[in-house]
Amino acid sequence: MKERMKVIVIFIIISVLSCVSLFMMYQEKNDFEQQYFHLADLQNIQNDSLGQLLDQDNILERLNNFKQELKESEKFTFIEFLPNVVEFIGEWDKPNQLVNGYEYGADLKNQTVHVNNKELLITPINCISMDQDAWDLYDLSLSEGNEFAGTDYSLTEKKLPLILGSEFKEYYDIGDEIPLLYFSEEWTGVVQGFLEDDEVINQDWNEYSLDTRILVPSFKEMSDKIDEDLRKKITYAELEGDVVLKDKAEYSKANKEIKKLSQKYNLPYELLRGY
Numbered sequence: 001m002k003e004r005m006k007v008i009v010i011f012i013i014i015s016v017l018s019c020v021s022l023f024m025m026y027q028e029k030n031d032f033e034q035q036y037f038h039l040a041d042l043q044n045i046q047n048d049s050l051g052q053l054l055d056q057d058n059i060l061e062r063l064n065n066f067k068q069e070l071k072e073s074e075k076f077t078f079i080e081f082l083p084n085v086v087e088f089i090g091e092w093d094k095p096n097q098l099v100n101g102y103e104y105g106a107d108l109k110n111q112t113v114h115v116n117n118k119e120l121l122i123t124p125i126n127c128i129s130m131d132q133d134a135w136d137l138y139d140l141s142l143s144e145g146n147e148f149a150g151t152d153y154s155l156t157e158k159k160l161p162l163i164l165g166s167e168f169k170e171y172y173d174i175g176d177e178i179p180l181l182y183f184s185e186e187w188t189g190v191v192q193g194f195l196e197d198d199e200v201i202n203q204d205w206n207e208y209s210l211d212t213r214i215l216v217p218s219f220k221e222m223s224d225k226i227d228e229d230l231r232k233k234i235t236y237a238e239l240e241g242d243v244v245l246k247d248k249a250e251y252s253k254a255n256k257e258i259k260k261l262s263q264k265y266n267l268p269y270e271l272l273r274g275y
Contacts, residue, residue, distance in 0.1 A: 036203045037243045043268035054232045062265040063235045069261050076254045077244040080131035080218035082237060085124040087181035092123035094171050098212050100124040122181055128208065131218040138201050145174050145193025148217045155222040163193040163215040183233050243271060
């Protein structure tokens with residue numbers, strides 16, 4: 001009987017410790033998940049009606065004013081952080097692991113597309129566009145070249161500053177110009193830096209290894225010389241960023257602020273609890 005009681009007691013102790021451990025893991029995960037909240041336009045994504053939104057009167061002014069107020073809010077920090085792709089134009093003769101889709105077993109290099117009545121050979125490369133606030137937050141290190149500076153965040157012509165992941169360094173040099181497709185239009189990419197080996201960006205449970213990615217600036221302002229439709233597309237995309245909270249208890253206040261600003265500018269953005 002005593003032996004049986006010992007077994008029962010040991011089982012209870014183990015069970016309690018397991019429950020405590022699981023609770024602590026859940027609590028830690030819950031806290032961890034609450035730092036980043038994604039700003040998204042679910043309405044137009046779900047209804048495939050983005051074109052209708054971007055055709056609305058004063059839409060560019062409304063998008064810019066909305067972004068400005070997000071940036072100025074004292075209730076949260078809004079960062080422009082957009083995982084995306086840039087498409088290199090021309091025959092791709094570099095390693096497959098640098099190409100978007102390689103991690104999923106897809107071979108997407110050297111695809112033929114037609115742009116402005118021209119046939120182009122393109123290869124998609126993973127990129128992330130980020131603004132100055134995001135760059136400062138992640139404090140990334142370069143092995144060579146220069147980080148994005150003030151003028152890099154202003155778009156006056158279709159030249160795109162590029163900071164390449166470390167695995168590109170064998171194939172490109174500072175100052176190289178690379179023909180690209182970005183937002184379905186032709187650009188010239190200019191290499192201005194290389195990241196250190198093994199640079200990583202962590203966002204809650206999302207981890208972005210940067211060795212095979214390219215960083216591009218998110219534009220603070222764009223010249224009127226840039227086609228208006230392109231400015232609309234870029235501004236809209238850059239708003240799919242993240243609201244960063246120091247305390248998850250502030251979520252409710254941040255969410256109310258987002259709803260208030262969305263209503264003010266008649267825009268369909270929402271703050272999500274997850275990705």
